[in-house]
Amino acid sequence: MQNKIELHLETVYKEYEEVKYYLTNFKKNIEEKKKKVAEKTQNKTEEEVNEIFYKEIAWISALEGDLQQLTGRLYHTYQAYKDLIEIPQKIKEEVENLKFTLVFNVRAGEVEIVDKEAYEFYKTQFFEGQKYLKSQMSV
Numbered sequence: 001m002q003n004k005i006e007l008h009l010e011t012v013y014k015e016y017e018e019v020k021y022y023l024t025n026f027k028k029n030i031e032e033k034k035k036k037v038a039e040k041t042q043n044k045t046e047e048e049v050n051e052i053f054y055k056e057i058a059w060i061s062a063l064e065g066d067l068q069q070l071t072g073r074l075y076h077t078y079q080a081y082k083d084l085i086e087i088p089q090k091i092k093e094e095v096e097n098l099k100f101t102l103v104f105n106v107r108a109g110e111v112e113i114v115d116k117e118a119y120e121f122y123k124t125q126f127f128e129g130q131k132y133l134k135s136q137m138s139v
Contacts, residue, residue, distance in 0.1 A: 005085050012077045013091050016070040023067060026060055033057055034132075053133070071098060 026033075037056045041049045078087065078095045103118045104111050113119045 002085055005081050009077055009081050009085070009087070009091065012070075012074050013088075013094070016067070016074045016094075019063065019067045019070055023060070023063060030057070049133075072100075074098075075100075 033056055037053055040052050040056070044052065074091075075095055075098055078091060081087070101115050101118065103113065103115050103122065105114045106112075
């Protein structure tokens, strides 16, 4: 039984690590990807620009959502097994560094911003995305 638990935890961790590593590398090369998109979208219709932009860059937001789910899965798997098996140090360190914060707090139908820094980050990302899309449409 212990081997199945260890194998399951390692599998969850590996899936999390692979996605995290891919995203890290994707973001390192984002400027190059943006240049390629700009080149590919010259003289294209708005629909073609959107398709190219999504295919090259915007799809990554879905993978970021997957990473959030994998992070939660890793955390909960760790919590479930930590008293049953010896957790590898690399997994302990990763889970100890996880931070679950919410941007908003909703109570009685009222929304309050609880993490202003995260709120500003999402706001900035939104405006940058809108600005980029507009710049591509005028090309």
